[in-house]
Amino acid sequence: xxxxxxITRTEMLILRRNRWLLVATLIMVLFALALTFAGSAPxxxxxxxMLTVSVASMTTLSVYxxxxxxxxxxxxxxxxxVDRGSLSLLLSYPAGRGEILLxxxxxxxxxxxxxxxxxxxxxxxxxxxxGGAGPDSLIAxxxxxxxxxxxxxxxxxxxxxxxxxxxxATAAAGLSAGLWLVFVVLYDLGLLGxxxxxxxxxxxQSVFPWVMVANPADAFRLWNIAATEGVAMAxxxxxxxxxxxxxxxxxxxxxxxxxxxxxxxxAFRRVEP
Amino acid sequence: xxxxxxxxDHVLKDRGKTRVLDDITLSLAPGQRVALLGHNGAGKSTLIxxxxxxxxxxxxxxxxxxxxxxxxxxxxxTAYLPEAVSFHPALTGREQLTLFAQLSGAKADVSGLLDxxxxxxxxxxxxxxxxxxxxxxxxxxxxxxxxxxxxxxxEPTSGLDPISRQDLYAIIDELAAQGTAVLIxxxxxxEVEARTDRIAIMRKGQMVADDTLNNLxxxxxxxxxxxxxxxxxxxxxxxxxxxxRINGASVELLCTPEDKMEALxxxxxxxxxxxxxxxxxxxxxxLYRHYAQEDLQ
Numbered sequence: 327x328x329x330x331x332x333i334t335r336t337e338m339l340i341l342r343r344n345r346w347l348l349v350a351t352l353i354m355v356l357f358a359l360a361l362t363f364a365g366s367a368p369x370x371x372x373x374x375x376m377l378t379v380s381v382a383s384m385t386t387l388s389v390y391x392x393x394x395x396x397x398x399x400x401x402x403x404x405x406x407x408v409d410r411g412s413l414s415l416l417l418s419y420p421a422g423r424g425e426i427l428l429x430x431x432x433x434x435x436x437x438x439x440x441x442x443x444x445x446x447x448x449x450x451x452x453x454x455x456x457g458g459a460g461p462d463s464l465i466a467x468x469x470x471x472x473x474x475x476x477x478x479x480x481x482x483x484x485x486x487x488x489x490x491x492x493x494x495a496t497a498a499a500g501l502s503a504g505l506w507l508v509f510v511v512l513y514d515l516g517l518l519g520x521x522x523x524x525x526x527x528x529x530x531q532s533v534f535p536w537v538m539v540a541n542p543a544d545a546f547r548l549w550n551i552a553a554t555e556g557v558a559m560a561x562x563x564x565x566x567x568x569x570x571x572x573x574x575x576x577x578x579x580x581x582x583x584x585x586x587x588x589x590x591x592x593a594f595r596r597v598e599p
Numbered sequence: 600x601x602x603x604x605x606x607x608d609h610v611l612k613d614r615g616k617t618r619v620l621d622d623i624t625l626s627l628a629p630g631q632r633v634a635l636l637g638h639n640g641a642g643k644s645t646l647i648x649x650x651x652x653x654x655x656x657x658x659x660x661x662x663x664x665x666x667x668x669x670x671x672x673x674x675x676x677t678a679y680l681p682e683a684v685s686f687h688p689a690l691t692g693r694e695q696l697t698l699f700a701q702l703s704g705a706k707a708d709v710s711g712l713l714d715x716x717x718x719x720x721x722x723x724x725x726x727x728x729x730x731x732x733x734x735x736x737x738x739x740x741x742x743x744x745x746x747x748x749x750x751x752x753x754e755p756t757s758g759l760d761p762i763s764r765q766d767l768y769a770i771i772d773e774l775a776a777q778g779t780a781v782l783i784x785x786x787x788x789x790e791v792e793a794r795t796d797r798i799a800i801m802r803k804g805q806m807v808a809d810d811t812l813n814n815l816x817x818x819x820x821x822x823x824x825x826x827x828x829x830x831x832x833x834x835x836x837x838x839x840x841x842x843x844r845i846n847g848a849s850v851e852l853l854c855t856p857e858d859k860m861e862a863l864x865x866x867x868x869x870x871x872x873x874x875x876x877x878x879x880x881x882x883x884x885x886l887y888r889h890y891a892q893e894d895l896q
Contacts, residue, residue, distance in 0.1 A: 332701035336694065343689040343725075410685040415741070418651050418679040419702040420671055598654050 329421040333429025334436075341399070341437045350395050350437070354445020357391065358384050362449045376457020377450060381466045384446055385550045388474045389543050393481040393510055395441065397502040399434045400485020403427075404594060405498040414599035423594050431482060431587065438478040446471050469553060473546050476579050480542040481506075483586025490593035513541050535569040545578035604629045604664060604780035605650065605749045611658030612649060612804075619645050620656065621804040627749065627780035632771060634791040635784040636887055637801035643784040644682060646801070647751045650782075651679055663749050675703070678747035678779075682754040684738040688727030692718055692737050695726060696744075705745035716740045717766065731758035739770060750774055750781045756790065768794045792883040800890045808890040812883060819889045821881035822853035827866055830874040839869060848874075 341347045361383040362376075407413035416426060450467040453459065459467075485502055492498035517538055524530045538544045552568075552575060605627040612620035619642050627633055637643050648654045650661055652669020666673035686695050692713055700707035713722045716736040721729065726737065735758050742750055752771075756764050768790065771781050785791050791798070798815060800808040808815055827850045829836040837844050840862075842852035854862045859878075866873055 329702055329704075332698055336690065336698045339694060340687055340689045410687070411681050411683060412686050414648065414651070414653055414681050415679060415684060415738070416702075417653055418674060418677060419699065420674045420704065421702045422671075598648075 330425040330429035330432065333421065333426055334433040337430050337433030338436065341433065346399060347437050347440065350398075350441040351444050353395070354391065354441045355448050357387050358445045358449030359452060361387055362453050375459055375463055377453040377459035377463035377467060380449055380453040380457075381463060381470050381550070384449060385470055385547060388442075388446075388470065388477065389547055390510055392438070392442070392474045392477040392546075393506055393543060396434070396438060396478040396481035397485045397506055399437070400482045401489050401492075401498040401502040402495050403430050403434075403486050404489040404597060405492050405495040406489075408597065408599055409495050411599075413597070417599060424591060427486060427587070427591055427594055431479075431486070434482050435475070435479055438482070439475045442471050442474045442478065446474065466550070466553070470550055473549055473579060476583065477542060477546045479583040480579070480586055481509075483583050483590050486590035487586060487593050490590060490597050509541060509543050514544065531569075536574070539570055539574045539578050542579055542582040545575040545582075549575035549579060602629075603627065603662070604631070605782070606662045607646070607650070607659070608661070609659035610646075610649065610656050610661060612645065612654070612656045614645075617804075619804050620649065623659070623801075623804075623806050625799055625806060625809060627782060629748070629778045629780055630775045631797065632775050632781045632783065632795040633797045633799055634795040635782055635799050635801065636786075636788070636791070636891070637784075638891060641801040641891070642804040643801055644753055645804075647679070647753055647782070647784060650749075650751060651677060675745070676748040678742040678744065678750040680738045680742050680750075680752045680755055682784075683731075683735075683757060685734055686726045686737065688725060690726055691723050692726060692729070692733075692740075693722045695737065696740055699741045700744055703744050707744050712740045712743055713737075715743065716770070717763070732760060732763055735759055736763065739767065743770070743774070746777060747774075747779050750779050752781065752783045754784060754786065756785060764790060788883045788887055798883070798886075800887065802891050808886075812886070815886050815890070816881045817856060819881070819886055820855060821885050821889060823856060823859050823881065824879040825852040825854065825859075825862060825866070826850075826877040826879070827852065827873055828875040828877075830872060832872070836869070836872055839872075840865065 362380040364383070404413070407416060417423065421429075446467065450459075450464075484505060488501040488505060489495075489498045492501050517534065521530050521534055524534075539548055548570065552570075552572065603626045605625075607623055607625045610620050610623040611618065623642075623646060625633075635643050635646070645654065649656050650663070650668055652667070652673065661668050663673040663676055666676065690698075693709055696707075696709045696713060700709060710719070710722060713719055716739050718733060718736055718740065721733060726734065729737070735755070739755065742752070755767055759767060771783065771794065774781055783791065783795065792812060797811055798808065799806060808818075810818065825842075826845070827836060827840065827842070829848050829850065833844055833848050833850055837850045840850055840852055842850040845851045852862060863876070866876055
C-alpha cells in the first residue's frame, strides 16, 4: 500500500530537480503581487479593504493559471513514460496502475498546493500590510487558495486523461493546450454568445447558470464570488451567482476531480506500453 | 504445482488481422538460459510483453511458476529489461534504483548493485548525463533486485561495448546460478551461442525451433565443413577426396555429422599428402539462417 508513496517521493524529486516547482511558485508570486498592486485603486470607491480587492483580482488570475500549471505537469505523466520506454518497466513491478496514478497525483497536487499557497499567501500578506484586512477577507483568501488547489486537481486529472489517450508526449501537450483553451476561454465565449442571442429569455434565466457551473473553471469563479459579498462587488459579477443554489459551485468543483481521476484511470488501463 | 519457472502453452495473439503470436509453446526450467532469436517483427518483444501481462493474449496460457501474467505474484517474480530502456533524465541512478527497490518490496543494497554493473562512479549523477550503455547497465541493475524467478531481457546487449557484454553474460550466469530462468531476446548470435542452454527461434509469430544448439544442428542437417590442406598436390587430393579446390593448396569437403568420422579416417589414410585438417561445425548463424528463413529461399 505504501508503493504509491515511493512514486510520490520520486515525482516530487523530479519536480524539484527540473525546477518546475521553483518556476511555478515564482510565476504565482509575481502575478499575484502585480495584480494586488495594480488592482488596489478601487478600494476607496467600493468601501472594502485592499485584501478583498486583491482576492477578487487573484480569483480571475487563478482561473487561467491554476489549470495551466496543472496541465503543464500532467501532460507528461503517462505519455512521457511511454516515450521513454520506462512505462513498460514500471508496470512490470508490483505497483498497480491505480497506485502509479495516485502516486503521481499526490506529488503533483502537493507541488501545486505549495505554489498556490506561497503565491497567494505572499500577495495576501502584502495587501494586508499596506491596506489592512478583516476576518472576512482573510477567509476569502483561504477559500481562494483551497479552491485554486481543487481547480488544479481537476486539470491534473484531465491532463492524465489526455496523457493516457495521446500518442506521445508532444501530442499530449497539444491536446492539453486545446483543453485549456476550451475550458478557460472558449466555453465562456460560447455562453456569452448564447446569452446575447437569447436576449434575456428562458435560457439566460434558468439554463445558463447551470451550464456555466458545470465548467469547473466557472464553478471556481462562482464559488469565490458568491461566498463573499465584497469580492462579488469588487469583481462586478453577481448575477449568475445569485441564480444558483449555494451548493452548486462547490459540488461541481468537488465532483470534477473525482470524475477526472476515474476517467484517467480507465484510459490508463487501456494503455499498452 | 509445477516445476517450470515459465511455461507458455499454445499461445495465440492477433493484432488486427495479423496473427502476431501463432501457437507459441515454450518452457523454461529454473536456472535455464534460453536465447530467443528472430528477425525484427518476428514477435519476440510481443511474446515478452505477453509474459509480463502488458498485452492480452487471445488463446493458450502463460504461467510464471503458478501465477498468471500481470498478477501481483507474477510481477513480484519477474524481472524485465526493456529494449533500449530509458529513465527520467532528472533522476540520479541511485534514486531511480531506489524507487524500483521500494516498488518491488525487496531489501536491496542499491549502491552494491550499481557497483556490480559498473556504475559506482555515476550513481549520484543524473541519468540525463548517462551514455546509452550506462542506461542499459542501470536497467540491468534493476533486473538483479530481489531474486526473480524469471528474467526477461529484451536485446540486453544493444548499445553495450564488448567488455560490457562480457559483464552482462557474467551477470546472466549469476542469475541462472541462483535459480532464475533467463529468457534473452537477442540479435547477437555469436555471444548467445556460447552462453545459453537452449535456443528458440521465432519466425513471423511462430516458434520454428526450440532445442540445444547441437540438436538443432543435427535436425537441420547442416554440413560440417572440412578444410584439408595438401602438402604437395592439391588437385590430386581433390580428386582423391571428392571435394572442391579452394585457394592455392586446400580442398574443402562438406559432410553430415554421421559421415564425419568416416571422412576423417579417409583423410588420415592419405598419410603424408595431407598437411593439415581444419573442421568447422555449423555456426549458429547458419542455423539461424536455416530456421528463420526456411520458406524465404
